[in-house]
Amino acid sequence: MTALLTVENLTIGFGGGAPVVDDVSFSVNPGETLALVGESGSGKTLSCRSALRILPAAAQMRSGKITLAGKDGKPDIDLMSVSERKMCAIRGERISMIFQEPMRSLSPLHRIGNQVSEVLRLHKKISKSERKKRVLAMFERVGFKDPLRVYDSYPFELSGGMRQRAMIAMAMVGRPDILIADEPTTALDVTTQAQVLGLIKDLQAEYGMAVVLVTHDLGVVANMADSVVVMNRGRVMEAGQAPLILNDPKHGYTRDLMAAAPEIPETIPEQKSETERDYILEMRDVSKTYVLKGGSAWKPKTVINAVRGVNFGVERGKTLAVVGESGSGKTTTAQMALGAEVADAGSSILFRSEPGGEAVNLQDLDKAGRLAFQRKAQMVFQDPYSTLNPRMRVKEALTEPMEIHGVGSNEERLDRATEMLRWVGLSENMLTRFPHAFSGGQRQRLSIARALMLGPTFLVCDEPTSALDVSVQEQVLQLLEDIRDRLNLSYLFISHDLAVVARIADEVAVMRSGLVVEQGPPEVLFHDPHHPYTKALIAAQPEPDINRPIDLNIVSQGAGEPSTWPEAFRFDGVEAPPLTQTGPNHKVRCYV
Known part of the structure; x- marks a missing residue:
């Protein structure tokens, strides 16, 4: 079969530096999916962008050839020498690209x-x-x-x-004839990701479209790819058919990527009774309603029940994970746990800074009480680049929380910043740098260091690893676990990645449309799920095993409307079944 797109000996550099893409070659056939796999900075995105001639202005095409097969008997097209006018006709018509951001x-x-x-x-x-x-x-x-x-x-x-x-x-x-998908599902929930991957495969089969998939997720590769090219530091480390690469990787770098891929582990449940628990934060009957104005004066207001009747607690020194898709209410719940959002009347959010201490209701705090609470509770955000001021050096970004709260002298603040950098595995000589000088994983470490500056006892982590490569993700998760254990911190961990949750959580609450639909330890929840939505989340989790594809039937049933669920879980409108105890520490929203 004649290749639809062929890249030969591609080399790209910047200025007088070493090549960032060095002698890279690959090809993709009609109807085939080629996966370019590697960590950030491996050159996979630049290699694909070169086919569309949308490289950064400073990039130099030092050598190589990119050929697009001719259509309807026409000759092949050399994409490196064709005119810009003809290139404009090719972009979108024959080659399209899904961008990551x-x-x-x-x-x-x-x-x-x-x-x-x-x-x-x-x-x-x-x-x-x-x-x-x-x-x-x-x-x-x-x-x-x-x-x-x-x-x-x-x-x-x-x-x-x-x-x-x-x-x-x-x-x-x-x-298009060729779809270049650059991390197309990074920002998506696992259920949406599974459906989108299924959609791409369906459209590919329908139109005979070739797909070049750029990703660091080996689970996605296992479900999509026919062939794989593994890249590291601009070079091809290993290439071949997907079954051979995934089942028997030969190169050490490929084996390291496979080992770092998160998976839901198979473990034996360890039960603990409710009476033994010491909660640092408890949420009792917590709801949040938003009223939106109509699009015009004669249209009615829209009432959105973002969170409905949440009841759970974060155990001291432990991690409670809240999982669910976009719009499930998990981030709103986290914001209320930090006092950034005020819950509806009748809600109770209790915080105990010390074991056995008096609980304070975050709903009733005055300005001084809220300021004192904020020293004990901090947040690690999903995108550290947008939360770190690009005009502030690291030193200023880290010491700012202490300045706001009037803690310590300038010298003490600088000493604390240096200490926190060491805690997160960074060097003190980084204090004078700006955020743009760091990689994604390093910026996330800086975000964690900033959250620790005031010595909190409670951290909310909102998707802290979702945009990271698997190896960097593993490092950040290990760092969060080490800090939790050393400082006896308590985490409210927000995520849509069940493999990450299974790794770090002591208890999991699954949310859908503002409701907790199932709750329990990860060992119970992931290996004996009862609710159809929980089953859909687990089925949608891509695994780096080509023999265990995503089951779209389970995904579509659980991710569908509640009115289509099995009778024990079914509801329509706002009247949902109660959250029922079905086993030790295991609760499911269902009719008994």
Whole structure:
């Protein structure tokens, strides 16, 4: 079979430095999925961007050849020498790309529908009404429940996962010959990820489309790829058919990637009774309701029940993980646990800073009490780059919390910053650097160091490893575990990655549409799940095992509407079954 896209001896560099892509070669056939696998900085994204000629201005194409097979009997196209005008016709028409960060790729000034339909306006000679019809159909296929609302929305009105789905729709609506997918599911929940991967495979089979998948997730590779190219520091370490690479990797780097891939472990449950528990934070009947104005004066207000009747506690020195998809209410729950959001009347959020101490209700704190609580409770955010001030050096970013709370002298603050850097595995000579000088994993370590500056006893970790490579993710998880054990910290850990949760959590609460649908220790929850949504989350978790593909039937049933669930769990509207004790420390929202 003739290859659709061929890359030969590609070398890319910047300035007079060593090549960042060095003698890379690969090819992809029609209907085939090629996975480029490697950590950040391995050169996989630059290799793909070179096929579209959208490299950074400072990048130098030092050598190599990229060939696109001709269509309808036409000769092959040398993408390195073709004119820019013809290249514009190829982009979107024959080769499309899904970018990793949709917020940077979508125009904030234009509606989503207009941006997606622009592909059809540029490359397809069809009417405006037909363009809108095709875009809405594609929106429905990528999982939007209300395609018309999304069509008229701006990017900032959508969640991160919804923006990524819009990018996928934009890349696919023109039915390209080659789809380059650069970490297309990094920002998605596992259930949405499974459905999107299934969608890509369906469209690939339907249109005979070739897919070049850029990823660091070997579970995604196992479910999608026909062939694999493993890259490290700009070079190809290993290449071949996916079954051979995943089942019997030969190169040491590939084996290290396989070993670092998180998996849900098989362990024996260790039970503990409720009476033995010492809670640092308890949430009792906690709800949060938002009322949104109508789009116009005559439209009614919309009531959103973001969180409904949450009851759980974070045990001192332990980790409670809250898992669920975007919109499940887990982040709102975390914000209320920190006092950043005020819960509805009747909610009770109790915090005990010391074992056996008097509990304070975060709902009733005055300004002084809230300031004292904030010294005990801090947050580690998902994206450290956006939370670290780019104009502040590390020294200033770390000492700022102590300055705000009036803690210590300048010398004591600097000593504390130096100590925290050592705690997170960084050097004190990094104090004078700016955040942009660090890798993603290093920035996350800085974010953890900043959260520890005031000596807190309670940390909320909001998706702290979701954007990291598997090896860096492993390092950050190990760091969080070590710090928790050394300082006896308590974590409320927000995530959608069940393998990460199984690694770090002592107890797990699964949320869907503002409700906790199942709760228990990870050993029980992941190996004896009762609720259909929990089963869907587990089934959707990609594993680096080519013989254990994602079961989309289980995923679609559990991720569907509650009215379609089995009778014991089914509900419609706001009247849901109670959270029922089904075993030791195991609760399920169901009718007995």
